[in-house]
Amino acid sequence: MPSSLIPLPDDPIVAIATAPGRGAVGIVRVSGRGLGALIDALLGKALAPRLATYGPLLDAHGDAIDRGLALFFPAPHSYTGEDVLELQAHGGPVVLQLLLARCLEAAGELHGPAARLPHLRLAEPGEFTQRAFLNGKLDLAQAEAVADLIDAGTEAAARSASRSLAGAFSREIDTLAQGLIDLRMLVEATLDFPEEEIDFLEKADARGRLDRLTAALDRALDRTRQGALLAEGMTVVLAGQPNVGKSSLLNALAGAELAIVTPVPGTTRDKIGQTIQIEGVPVHVIDTAGLRKGARDEVERIGIERSWAEIERADAVIFLHDLTRAGESAYEAGEREIADRLGHAAQVMHVFNKADLVPDGAAGGLRLSALTGEGLAALRRALLERAGWHASPEGLFIARTRHVRALRRAREHLALAAALAMRADAALDLLAEELRLAHDALGEITGRVSADALLGEIFGRFCIGK
Numbered sequence: 001m002p003s004s005l006i007p008l009p010d011d012p013i014v015a016i017a018t019a020p021g022r023g024a025v026g027i028v029r030v031s032g033r034g035l036g037a038l039i040d041a042l043l044g045k046a047l048a049p050r051l052a053t054y055g056p057l058l059d060a061h062g063d064a065i066d067r068g069l070a071l072f073f074p075a076p077h078s079y080t081g082e083d084v085l086e087l088q089a090h091g092g093p094v095v096l097q098l099l100l101a102r103c104l105e106a107a108g109e110l111h112g113p114a115a116r117l118p119h120l121r122l123a124e125p126g127e128f129t130q131r132a133f134l135n136g137k138l139d140l141a142q143a144e145a146v147a148d149l150i151d152a153g154t155e156a157a158a159r160s161a162s163r164s165l166a167g168a169f170s171r172e173i174d175t176l177a178q179g180l181i182d183l184r185m186l187v188e189a190t191l192d193f194p195e196e197e198i199d200f201l202e203k204a205d206a207r208g209r210l211d212r213l214t215a216a217l218d219r220a221l222d223r224t225r226q227g228a229l230l231a232e233g234m235t236v237v238l239a240g241q242p243n244v245g246k247s248s249l250l251n252a253l254a255g256a257e258l259a260i261v262t263p264v265p266g267t268t269r270d271k272i273g274q275t276i277q278i279e280g281v282p283v284h285v286i287d288t289a290g291l292r293k294g295a296r297d298e299v300e301r302i303g304i305e306r307s308w309a310e311i312e313r314a315d316a317v318i319f320l321h322d323l324t325r326a327g328e329s330a331y332e333a334g335e336r337e338i339a340d341r342l343g344h345a346a347q348v349m350h351v352f353n354k355a356d357l358v359p360d361g362a363a364g365g366l367r368l369s370a371l372t373g374e375g376l377a378a379l380r381r382a383l384l385e386r387a388g389w390h391a392s393p394e395g396l397f398i399a400r401t402r403h404v405r406a407l408r409r410a411r412e413h414l415a416l417a418a419a420l421a422m423r424a425d426a427a428l429d430l431l432a433e434e435l436r437l438a439h440d441a442l443g444e445i446t447g448r449v450s451a452d453a454l455l456g457e458i459f460g461r462f463c464i465g466k
Helices: 036-043 093-110 127-134 140-151 155-165 168-192 206-232 246-254 298-313 329-342 376-387 401-421 428-446 452-459
Strands: 013-016 023-032 053-058 064-073 083-091 234-239 272-278 281-287 316-322 348-353
Touching: 013 093, 013 127, 023 093, 023 127, 036 053, 036 064, 036 083, 036 093, 053 093, 064 093, 083 093, 127 140, 127 452, 140 155, 140 168, 140 428, 155 168, 155 206, 168 206, 168 428, 206 281, 206 401, 234 246, 234 298, 234 376, 246 272, 246 281, 246 316, 246 348, 246 376, 272 376, 281 376, 316 329, 316 376, 348 376, 401 428
Parallel strands: 234 281, 234 316, 316 348
Antiparallel strands: 013 023, 023 083, 053 064, 064 083, 272 281
């Protein structure tokens, strides 16, 4: 059920539902109630439900703007749960703008004292999908999966988003929520009828239920973390001194000459990014300016500052070392300065480049050659391990960071509930409260519990027309 805080809109909306630019086909979508009069104005006739009708799409004078397909989906059997009209025309920007303007014009003619049609307005980003959520056609996790399917950068992400859209993730969350409901009922019954002396902890196996529920939530949390990686990927920053091979490594990982590579120190002045995929997981690799003191000019100084800013935001940092310069006093001093600033953060990976030139050189990390490709496969595996990836994309559902956070909160409340349940003098009202908070955290994922601000943040990131 959608949040009761948000009223169901009653004004119809319209938008171009296909991407900007030229294409073979473009779609103008209208959603609202009582679209019959608008359909008659645009097509000169009524439409049979869910049947594509070919013919002229008319302007105010009855002349054809274009000839195309019109489809009518009466409520509630539509994407939004309202009446939906889709006009499919040739995909030229001018044609679609003319159709959009005609929809608004025709609706304006119908909106008046007779009120044959409420005021039609342009849709906000994500408003069609928001209405689908508010009308109970999708839950919040499914609605997010719509955007994730559109934005998917890998085949694995697209397939996982499709599974979430079909409800796989929501069903797993609902199963957990139902287990919590059953457990809460036992606790509440004991609180409401203390005279019955129901020892619910023993007779109803509440502790066992709580343990099984916690184990199931742990499994869901692990799968959700994997799904969030598929959706959002991980950001990896290549860091190190000038000329250690960061740009060469970026090119090697991307399989393309993205960054300029020269022997001149400081060639890279600003960050260069590229998204690659490793076993279906998007990895956003960022090459940065070489880190050193005494920048030659203001441009390099700014580039170095931006490098440190990217390092602070990264999920993983590849600290790249040059095996051919090991032992040089100036180089080693620079290494120590960078290491001191990086600290001993878990996300730092020490990688030693130019192994092809120093085949027997010792190193305390992963050895590779960006030039020959030696060690690249091992680096890719190490990056996935650092991200916590250990699953096959097959069977996974797409997820987001907010889902992971909600599950973690639910897990924390279950842990507190378990600690209370272990006590002989357990305060059942506190136990009931922890179970309620865990249940609410799960409800945030599917929208059973949601705030206006959360919904605005989610749907505001959709494209207009969806």
